Amino acid sequence: MRSPKLSRKTVLVSSVAGAFAVVGGGAVIAEAASRRGGDEPEGDVPVDDETTPDWVETQMASMSLADKVGQLFMVYVHGESADTDHADAVASNLERLGADNGAAFIAGFKPGGIIYFDWANGLTDPEQIVALSNGLQEAAEVPLLIATDQEYGRVVRIGEPATQFPGAMPLGATRDAEAARNAAETAGSELRAMGLNLNFAPDADVNVDPANPVIGVRSFSSDPELVAQFTTAQTGGYQAGGVAVSAKHFPGHGDTGTDSHLGLPVITHTVEEWERIDAPPFKAAIAAGTDLVMSGHLQFPALDDSLRPATLSEPILTGLLREQLGFEGVIVTDSLEMEGVRTEYGDERVPVMALQAGADLLLMPPDFPLAYDAVLAAVDAGELTEERIDASVRRLLALKVKRGLIEEPSTDPSGLDVVGSDGHRQVAADIADRSITLLANDGTLPLAAGSVLVTGWGENTTARLTAALNTEGLQAEALVTGDEPDADRIKAAVAAAAGRDLIVVSTFDVKAGGAQANLVAELRKSGVPVVTAAVGTPYDAAHLGAVNASLATYSYTETSLASLAKVITGAVDPTGTLPVDVPDANGGTAFAFGHGLNYT
Structure with missing residues (x-):
């Protein structure tokens, strides 16, 4: 009982x-x-x-x-x-x-x-x-x-x-x-x-x-x-x-x-x-x-x-x-x-x-x-x-x-x-280096020197990426616009881009015609080369139009962002390949499973 x-x-x-x-x-x-x-x-x-x-x-x-x-x-x-x-x-x-x-x-x-x-x-x-x-x-x-x-x-x-x-x-x-x-x-x-x-x-x-x-x-x-x-x-x-x-x-x-x-x-x-x-x-x-x-x-x-x-x-x-x-x-x-x-x-x-x-x-x-x-x-x-x-x-x-x-x-x-030993951190860094995927590039990347505006999604993400780019020898500054940038934030980003050699936009969960897509579209009009980096799923790339270069990190950890900076500057040759198909807006495929460019 x-x-x-x-x-x-x-x-x-x-x-x-x-x-x-x-x-x-x-x-x-x-x-x-x-x-x-x-x-x-x-x-x-x-x-x-x-x-x-x-x-x-x-x-x-x-x-x-x-x-x-x-x-x-x-x-x-x-x-x-x-x-x-x-x-x-x-x-x-x-x-x-x-x-x-x-x-x-x-x-x-x-x-x-x-x-x-x-x-x-x-x-x-x-x-x-x-x-x-x-x-x-x-x-x-x-x-x-x-x-x-x-x-x-x-x-x-x-x-x-x-x-x-x-x-x-x-x-x-x-x-x-x-x-x-x-x-x-x-x-x-x-x-x-x-x-x-x-x-x-x-x-x-x-x-x-x-x-x-x-x-x-x-x-x-x-x-x-x-x-x-x-x-x-x-x-x-x-x-x-x-x-x-x-x-x-x-x-x-x-x-x-x-x-x-x-x-x-x-x-x-x-x-x-x-x-x-x-x-x-x-x-x-x-x-x-x-x-x-x-x-x-x-x-x-x-x-x-x-x-x-x-x-x-x-x-x-x-x-x-x-x-x-x-x-x-x-x-x-x-x-x-x-x-x-x-x-x-x-x-x-x-x-x-x-x-x-x-x-x-x-x-x-x-x-x-x-x-x-x-x-x-x-x-x-x-x-x-x-x-x-x-x-x-x-x-x-x-x-x-x-x-x-x-x-x-x-x-x-x-x-x-x-816990957090140097050897373990190196294991993580090596994996991150090999995961970064270059989806598109018109020759803008790599950029070994110059002035860069880092903008887009994520206060910590943009700050960490900016610091990593500076470590790799660029002169980078951050301007956070967030996941739903309004017209004023977009205008401020365009103004901050003037005179730069490169704009890097971090994206996360982009929707077709959404605010992050509008930010990228306006920055493309600035005449400064635009690189997008999808720090969540790579599906963002299908909603951002033609940019000078497009990357996928699949992650916004500090380790991944450090690897992204190394790829942008050419310290690391990108070798990652897509583990998914990235569909386009018309039901086709923008980037196919297995796609990935490199510099060599």
């Missing part, structure tokens, strides 16, 4: 001098212990490939249903330390989790993992990050999966001083899978040094929709085989660097015009198109031994005519991913805070439905106490069996064993010297 329901009122746990007090009555830790039942395990069982099943079963035998349900959740906690008493962090944790900090929450509910975000955990100082990781692990009886979304490029949670790599599409532009593996291994070693053991990467989506608002440069390419090759490379690389990996977003998020953070996308591919376009990278990831596969919050009618989002679809998660593709690892949901999974079902039903569909790890429910109680109630009501819960917990425990967390859950801070 299930223990009495733990209401929001009775789970407000706060840590006081190493003990725990309860806001609203009831001894939470005592209640949690009674839920667990039985004796605590006497210690870690030595782990190797032969003893893994025995350790998992020993651990399972020591866990109550409540303990097991806790393992099914990964949440974020607020605070830069595990035992934070910062008022804002405590208030946020109490509201979402029912505990005042990470340590108290972990002790009370035994979650399977914690996910980091810069806005929740700081993440600016490697020493702080590893201390947070170790503090959370010290509070856990079963070691935690500690994760983040460190795709690099457009999606990055841990910034400088950690090495900043260009991201997926720039890697695709290099056509070098070994470089992708090296980037992942290098990045993985830095994450592991800071106490993280899981990265929600690589992105296995095939970006075949140029208007895709959520994937874009997060994808390696529009070519399924290229994405499969690079997904395989990065899977092995991250694991070699010491972290588990998760291919995402199954069954494929690359052909949608809706952002699943904001709504429910619909993928209209046929089964045959799914087999040809979306499936190859996931098949490759599974063959390469990916630890997890993340579901996407999207409808795929050809795969499940019930129109449930894939996260809640048994035909997709169990029938397709488990049974047809043979994936035996952990299925993790995308964030349950996203609107794509909440459009038709309440926050109390979504976790239960995800487990019924075949998910193992429930990521970021918006109301943890509600979700936790809902899963326990579903078992009590017979909607979920304890055997179903056990199957997921066994996979999670086996993953923790596989990635060495049982023997070594904490991290030695003395290993932090790898």
Whole structure:
């Protein structure tokens, strides 16, 4: 029989001098212990490939249903330390989790993992990050999966001083899978040094929709085989660097015009198109031994005519991913805070439905106490069996064993010297140098000397590019016009261009006839040569008309902008080639997959 329901009122746990007090009555830790039942395990069982099943079963035998349900959740906690008493962090944790900090929450509910975000955990100082990781692990009886979304490029949670790599599409532009593996291994070693053991990467989506608002440069390419090759490379690389990996977003998020953070996308591919376009990278990831596969919050009618989002679809998660593709690892949901999974079902039903569909790890429910109680109630009501819960917990425990967390859950801070090391930064710089793609050039580039106006999108982008051009020997000045420059800003840019030898315009997410396109059109009339640099997707180039030179960086990281400056000045010969087709306004192709010019 299930223990009495733990209401929001009775789970407000706060840590006081190493003990725990309860806001609203009831001894939470005592209640949690009674839920667990039985004796605590006497210690870690030595782990190797032969003893893994025995350790998992020993651990399972020591866990109550409540303990097991806790393992099914990964949440974020607020605070830069595990035992934070910062008022804002405590208030946020109490509201979402029912505990005042990470340590108290972990002790009370035994979650399977914690996910980091810069806005929740700081993440600016490697020493702080590893201390947070170790503090959370010290509070856990079963070691935690500690994760983040460190795709690099457009999606990055841990910034400088950690090495900043260009991201997926720039890697695709290099056509070098070994470089992708090296980037992942290098990045993985830095994450592991800071106490993280899981990265929600690589992105296995095939970006075949140029208007895709959520994937874009997060994808390696529009070519399924290229994405499969690079997904395989990065899977092995991250694991070699010491972290588990998760291919995402199954069954494929690359052909949608809706952002699943904001709504429910619909993928209209046929089964045959799914087999040809979306499936190859996931098949490759599974063959390469990916630890997890993340579901996407999207409808795929050809795969499940019930129109449930894939996260809640048994035909997709169990029938397709488990049974047809043979994936035996952990299925993790995308964030349950996203609107794509909440459009038709309440926050109390979504976790239960995800487990019924075949998910193992429930990521970021918006109301943890509600979700936790809902899963326990579903078992009590017979909607979920304890055997179903056990199957997921066994996979999670086996993953923790596989990635060495049982023997070594904490991290030695003395290993932090790898984070942002000169050698790692050089790896990133070399990749960025090889990714810059020259789409068009009338002979204007390279420019080894002269006066340059840097304008366009992004205050940090224009400032960093200006500094990099000055480092390369040009006399550059910046004038930010932004993503929607008005007539006055455009007029100011034209005036600032007078007398210059070159104008470099950074662009991001340009729309046909939009303000950024108008800026470029007016600058072209100035008589000064104009070079455009797409620092997001390369699709911008189709909307900017004929310019003297057009480049794609696929990234606005400082590393990529430094490489862009080297290409503009000729210090580096561009060798990147398009990993996607860039369509023109008439339904044709402006620049084809594989296109890329150089100076030699």
